[in-house]
Amino acid sequence: MKLDAHIPSGPLAAKWDKHRFEMKLVNPANKRKFEVIVVGSGLAGASAAASLAELGYRVKCFCFQDSPRRAHSIAAQGGINAAKNYQNDGDSVYRLFYDTVKGGDFRSREANVYRLAQVSANIIDQCVAQGVPFAREYGGLLANRSFGGAQVSRTFYARGQTGQQLLLGAYQALSRQISCGAVQMFPRMEMLDLVVIDGQARGIVARNLVSGEITSHPAEAVVLASGGYANVFFLSTNAKGCNVTATWRACKKGALFANPCFTQIHPTCIPVSGEHQSKLTLMSESLRNDGRVWVPKRAEDCRKPPGAISEPDRDYYLERKYPSFGNLAPRDISSRAAKEVCDSGRGVGPGGRGVYLDFAEAIQRLGQGVVRERYGNLFDMYEKITGENAYATPMRIYPAAHYVMGGLWVDYNMMSNLPGLFVIGEANFSDHGANRLGASALMQGLADGYFILPYTLGHYFASAKPPKVTTSHPEFKKAEHEAVAFTARLLSVKGKRTALSLHRELGKLLWDKCGMARSEAGLKEALKRIPELRAEFWSNVYVPGSGGELNQALEYAGRVADFMEFAELLCLDALARRESCGGHFREEFQTADGEALRDDEHFAYVAAWEYQGPDRPPVMHREPLVYEEVHMSTRSYK
Amino acid sequence: MNLTLRIWRQKNRQTPGHFETCEAKDVSPDMSFLEMLDVVNEGLIQGGQEPIAFDSDCREGICGMCSLVINGIPHGGQRGTATCQLHMRHFKDGETITVEPWRARAFGILKDLATDRSALDRIIQAGGFISVNTGGAPDGNTLPVSKETADRAMDAAACIGCGACVAVCKNASAMLFVAAKVSHLNLLPQGKAEKDRRVLNMVRQMDAEGFGNCTVTGSCEAVCPKEINLAFIAKMNRDYGLALLKGA
Numbered sequence: 001m002k003l004d005a006h007i008p009s010g011p012l013a014a015k016w017d018k019h020r021f022e023m024k025l026v027n028p029a030n031k032r033k034f035e036v037i038v039v040g041s042g043l044a045g046a047s048a049a050a051s052l053a054e055l056g057y058r059v060k061c062f063c064f065q066d067s068p069r070r071a072h073s074i075a076a077q078g079g080i081n082a083a084k085n086y087q088n089d090g091d092s093v094y095r096l097f098y099d100t101v102k103g104g105d106f107r108s109r110e111a112n113v114y115r116l117a118q119v120s121a122n123i124i125d126q127c128v129a130q131g132v133p134f135a136r137e138y139g140g141l142l143a144n145r146s147f148g149g150a151q152v153s154r155t156f157y158a159r160g161q162t163g164q165q166l167l168l169g170a171y172q173a174l175s176r177q178i179s180c181g182a183v184q185m186f187p188r189m190e191m192l193d194l195v196v197i198d199g200q201a202r203g204i205v206a207r208n209l210v211s212g213e214i215t216s217h218p219a220e221a222v223v224l225a226s227g228g229y230a231n232v233f234f235l236s237t238n239a240k241g242c243n244v245t246a247t248w249r250a251c252k253k254g255a256l257f258a259n260p261c262f263t264q265i266h267p268t269c270i271p272v273s274g275e276h277q278s279k280l281t282l283m284s285e286s287l288r289n290d291g292r293v294w295v296p297k298r299a300e301d302c303r304k305p306p307g308a309i310s311e312p313d314r315d316y317y318l319e320r321k322y323p324s325f326g327n328l329a330p331r332d333i334s335s336r337a338a339k340e341v342c343d344s345g346r347g348v349g350p351g352g353r354g355v356y357l358d359f360a361e362a363i364q365r366l367g368q369g370v371v372r373e374r375y376g377n378l379f380d381m382y383e384k385i386t387g388e389n390a391y392a393t394p395m396r397i398y399p400a401a402h403y404v405m406g407g408l409w410v411d412y413n414m415m416s417n418l419p420g421l422f423v424i425g426e427a428n429f430s431d432h433g434a435n436r437l438g439a440s441a442l443m444q445g446l447a448d449g450y451f452i453l454p455y456t457l458g459h460y461f462a463s464a465k466p467p468k469v470t471t472s473h474p475e476f477k478k479a480e481h482e483a484v485a486f487t488a489r490l491l492s493v494k495g496k497r498t499a500l501s502l503h504r505e506l507g508k509l510l511w512d513k514c515g516m517a518r519s520e521a522g523l524k525e526a527l528k529r530i531p532e533l534r535a536e537f538w539s540n541v542y543v544p545g546s547g548g549e550l551n552q553a554l555e556y557a558g559r560v561a562d563f564m565e566f567a568e569l570l571c572l573d574a575l576a577r578r579e580s581c582g583g584h585f586r587e588e589f590q591t592a593d594g595e596a597l598r599d600d601e602h603f604a605y606v607a608a609w610e611y612q613g614p615d616r617p618p619v620m621h622r623e624p625l626v627y628e629e630v631h632m633s634t635r636s637y638k
Numbered sequence: 639m640n641l642t643l644r645i646w647r648q649k650n651r652q653t654p655g656h657f658e659t660c661e662a663k664d665v666s667p668d669m670s671f672l673e674m675l676d677v678v679n680e681g682l683i684q685g686g687q688e689p690i691a692f693d694s695d696c697r698e699g700i701c702g703m704c705s706l707v708i709n710g711i712p713h714g715g716q717r718g719t720a721t722c723q724l725h726m727r728h729f730k731d732g733e734t735i736t737v738e739p740w741r742a743r744a745f746g747i748l749k750d751l752a753t754d755r756s757a758l759d760r761i762i763q764a765g766g767f768i769s770v771n772t773g774g775a776p777d778g779n780t781l782p783v784s785k786e787t788a789d790r791a792m793d794a795a796a797c798i799g800c801g802a803c804v805a806v807c808k809n810a811s812a813m814l815f816v817a818a819k820v821s822h823l824n825l826l827p828q829g830k831a832e833k834d835r836r837v838l839n840m841v842r843q844m845d846a847e848g849f850g851n852c853t854v855t856g857s858c859e860a861v862c863p864k865e866i867n868l869a870f871i872a873k874m875n876r877d878y879g880l881a882l883l884k885g886a
Binding site: 129 | 667674677698699700702719725759767773779785826
């Protein structure tokens with residue numbers, strides 16, 4: 001299979017403008033003839049559903065939560081990047097583009113990232129017009145801060161709740177389209193399969209989570225905006241419901257899965273407190289603007305209270321190792337550095353898996369009032385979870401799975417290799433390469449939904465002219481039948497273990513063998529263990545209740561079944577990528593001082609995996625990454 | 639610690655519910671309330687019984703999906719805290735805890751502790767937005783908004799739409815929820831053009847959904863996990879009165 005990213009020709013800065021002109025348009029009167037299914041209602045899904053409906057397409061939007069306002073985009077705290085250069089500090093579209101490509105360790109497509117930087121400014125304008133209450137200066141203009149490893153202040157924010165406010169903006173736009181009948185909303189509905197007819201994505205099969213009814217929904221195009229798969233690690237900062245089901249089942253229907261091993265581990269999360277833990281909580285990395293990260297220099301000091309360790313006995317390891325970026329070093333680098341000091345026995349807190357994030361100096365310099373104003377809600381949240389007051393004693397943090405750069409393969413138009421299947425937001429692989437910079441996920445979700453998909457989807461309709469299909473087509477019947485059978489199979493095992501215990505075991509295995517550091521031996525071990533665990537799942541899981549009612553245990557078991565399959569692909573990809581880059585760190589490939597050793601000669605490509613059925617290994621297709629504009633330098637934050 | 643739970647069980651919307659008692663053993667004080675329920679559910683499943691249905695998603699107090707009336711108080715009575723952020727260190731060993739779903743005429747019970755809050759979505763659909771299409775928005779800095787106004791709008795916008803204000807109110811009124819959205823948008827210059835029709839339409843929908851009237855007891859503010867201020871209700875009443883006078 002030849003992968004064509006359909007990147008427009010011409011100079012980088014002119015590609016998107018040229019492409020917008022060259023794309024075909026759908027006559028306004030004809031738009032209502034096209035029906036679009038959007039799966040997911042986060043930033044990408046809600047913004048796409050609303051924008052497509054505004055254009056005149058008929059939209060059906062599905063989410064598994066009880067309301068489209070709850071998608072996990074809501075939890076993003078820090079902010080959203082945009083190349084506005086309001087601060088006159090040297091920012092530009094090109095700089096945001098360059099920072100994102102470099103931050104992604106040169107494993108993303110130049111053209112996609114450049115377009116992302118270009119439309120970033122429009123996003124802010126759009127959100128302001130919608131009433132998103134961004135932070136303001138006293139003069140009434142928009143405030144910015146520097147965030148997540150950027151040396152310019154280009155991050156817009158709404159207290160510590162930027163994701164929530166942006167999502168509410170998109171949700172409100174979506175609500176307006178629902179009220180005028182342009183969007184039909186299906187909350188508490190979960191996509192169980194993608195329907196492909198004559199090679200084109202033509203609809204989905206979904207389960208009503210309240211009644212249990214499984215129904216078919218035809219459309220001229222399907223948009224997956226179903227988020228990421230970080231919950232494959234069981235413990236992650238993702239919401240409990242986040243899952244790989246929609247994208248994995250699309251993969252099983254022929255869509256390619258790209259770079260699944262590019263997972264992001266976030267450095268500032270609250271450490272695990274016990275076996276009961278259901279999820280991990282992220283503390284916004286904006287905290288690193290004022291907090292200093294340290295551990296004791298000597299392992300024997302780790303049990304002392306932090307106040308009893310004097311200044312010369314502390315190792316501010318990020319400042320020491322990366323003097324020019326210090327505590328703001330990018331996520332992958334900070335996470336690995338934390339793991340390294342904990343592995344050396346200098347971690348703090350229960351189990352020795354934690355490092356201090358200390359605000360004492362900031363409080364002395366700025367006063368507690370200023371620190372409270374900047375981070376008050378985060379300090380409150382920390383206290384709720386740990387029972388500790390971070391104004392008085394340093395926070396303890398540890399890395400946790402947080403985001404995934406990998407996802408379904410898409411071309412420049414956000415379309416997968418299956419015509420009519422579009423994938424946007426975290427669910428696709430497109431813009432972040434091997435590592436995502438802070439405040440860029442919100443930017444990408446909204447860029448895809450507001451400003452890219454509405455153009456490229458129209459082009460698809462105008463050029464492909466998909467014929468009408470109905471749910472009586474055999475492919476719909478077949479998919480419906482399979483979804484019913486899958487549900488029945490889960491209920492019929494009647495074993496002894498809960499889906500949760502199996503998921504926890506899988507997650508622990510992946511975290512150990514395919515987490516912050518990966519090795520050939522470890523990955524091979526995981527690849528041996530995963531099929532065993534999957535067999536154990538299918539022979540020994542117990543799912544109570546029936547399929548014809550609200551059954552949360554059944555919903556969850558279905559998602560875990562998909563993680564059990566997907567985990568194998570994740571490890572295969574990690575094994576095949578014999579280099580270290582971004583969030584993917586292979587122990588065999590590091591420099592003498594322990595930094596990631598990238599191999600551009602052999603691995604400057606996108607690995608796109610094709611599913612071959614349950615008994616045959618997937619096949620990898622390569623899309624070479626060509627850098628015409630930037631030089632692939634070695635990332636250094638020293 | 640060991641706890642006794644008196645939990646509301648209800649098969650579905652149509653079947654009447656009842657309280658059931660179950661034990662929660664070896665509860666760690668570091669668990670969140672929902673993690674404690676997860677552990678109880680694991681035990682129920684392993685014992686061949688149906689687990690307790692309850693809603694949750696983000697588990698960091700921001701998505702608004704979790705609910706639960708705990709010992710008579712929505713979200714359990716810790717100030718500014720949603721159930722998912724309520725930790726077991728606030729309970730005592732040997733305690734009996736009563737757990738119920740949100741109860742209001744406008745919310746149906748779907749199963750056990752899970753409720754249908756779609757009425758809140760329909761209120762937003764009636765006018766809780768600014769009518770701007772994608773594209774064509776002017777530069778974000780063309781319209782200065784004073785810091786005070788932006789902060790106040792943000793105070794209102796912080797509402798997570800959980801419905802605790804409705805669940806606690808003796809009239810099952812949704813006034814705090816509606817007032818938060820009306821105030822967020824009506825305070826900002828961008829929202830001024832639709833100020834009157836917004837408040838009238840949203841209040842009309844609120845009444846149509848069967849939510850009760852506000853008698854200003856302030857219980858809503860007391861249980862709100864985002865501590866939305868009661869003064870926003872006064873602001874909404876003012877906006878509503880003005881809109882009526884203008885005959886909008």
